[in-house]
Amino acid sequence: MNSSIKDASHPSIVYYDGDYPSRNQTEYPENFDEVVTYQGIADDVDKYIQLTAQYGKKVLELCCGTGRISIPLINQDCVVTAVDASAAILKQFRRKVGSIPFPKSENLSIVKQDVTQLSLDTRDFDVVICGFNSLLCIADFNLQLQTLRNAADHLRPHGLLALDIWNPLAVNLYGDIKPEPFFTRKNPHNGNTYTRFAATGPMTINQVQSVYGWYDEFKKDGTVTRQSYHMEWRLIFRYEIQLMLERAGFTLKAIYGGNHNEPLTSDSLKMFIEAEKV
Numbered sequence: 001m002n003s004s005i006k007d008a009s010h011p012s013i014v015y016y017d018g019d020y021p022s023r024n025q026t027e028y029p030e031n032f033d034e035v036v037t038y039q040g041i042a043d044d045v046d047k048y049i050q051l052t053a054q055y056g057k058k059v060l061e062l063c064c065g066t067g068r069i070s071i072p073l074i075n076q077d078c079v080v081t082a083v084d085a086s087a088a089i090l091k092q093f094r095r096k097v098g099s100i101p102f103p104k105s106e107n108l109s110i111v112k113q114d115v116t117q118l119s120l121d122t123r124d125f126d127v128v129i130c131g132f133n134s135l136l137c138i139a140d141f142n143l144q145l146q147t148l149r150n151a152a153d154h155l156r157p158h159g160l161l162a163l164d165i166w167n168p169l170a171v172n173l174y175g176d177i178k179p180e181p182f183f184t185r186k187n188p189h190n191g192n193t194y195t196r197f198a199a200t201g202p203m204t205i206n207q208v209q210s211v212y213g214w215y216d217e218f219k220k221d222g223t224v225t226r227q228s229y230h231m232e233w234r235l236i237f238r239y240e241i242q243l244m245l246e247r248a249g250f251t252l253k254a255i256y257g258g259n260h261n262e263p264l265t266s267d268s269l270k271m272f273i274e275a276e277k278v
């Protein structure tokens, strides 16, 4: 799906480009922070910080979004290169950079690139991070594999790739009957309440699922406006990711069932993966 990523027109980027109110109003701060807090998984940041203490502080973050992970790493004295394909998202990231005090702010480089075609001058990063399901947003097996190869190409020998992705067994692979309310918020621009409805479609033979739904905004005159959204992700199973990593030039070090080194079980919401470059 991301083979010909064209910035803001790409469905995954439209989907993740903030949330509903920011679609046409890019001044609204992006909501990854809120979404991961809502899902109870915001402590992934602590895990990434621990890994940089272990492997080294020269960090590349792939699919960085608005800096939810990169900014805390900078505050822990890491030197971070953060890459995303969405200009709108990176604009919001740059706005947040103001919160980083000088001279730490000098340790951050923000790069707009498609990670499936990643090419940076630096090739000796200690750690590459691809957090919060970002690999799944590249909804094509070969492009996911190419992204892992690109990560290996940019790491020093024995450097670490750390990523987290859904455990497919925790996802409804048959699809939801209909979108259900996911959250309700206030539109910061006009004070109206809006509800996001979300659903996944059935998984295809290529392990791709639609993620779709709509936003209903309740206007003061009693009417409702509906705006639909749609993206796709490609789920990856436990031994599949191991084989993909091996094929991309990594040795799997660990797969946990969460951010706290929990054992991976069929009930685990996600897989937290650590792999070393061979």
Ligand SMILES: C[S@@+](CC[C@H](N)C(=O)[O-])C[C@H]1O[C@@H](n2cnc3c(N)ncnc32)[C@H](O)[C@@H]1O
Pocket: 002, 005, 012, 013, 016, 032, 033, 062, 063, 064, 065, 066, 067, 068, 069, 083, 084, 085, 086, 089, 113, 114, 115, 116, 130, 131, 132, 133, 134, 137, 138
């Ligand atoms: C689920 S968000 C995760 C953001 C961030 N890593 C976090 O944890 O808050 C996925 C991000 O991947 C980016 N993305 C999707 N496909 C991409 C690609 N091919 N190259 C670079 N970035 C991409 C989107 O723009 C979005 O910011």
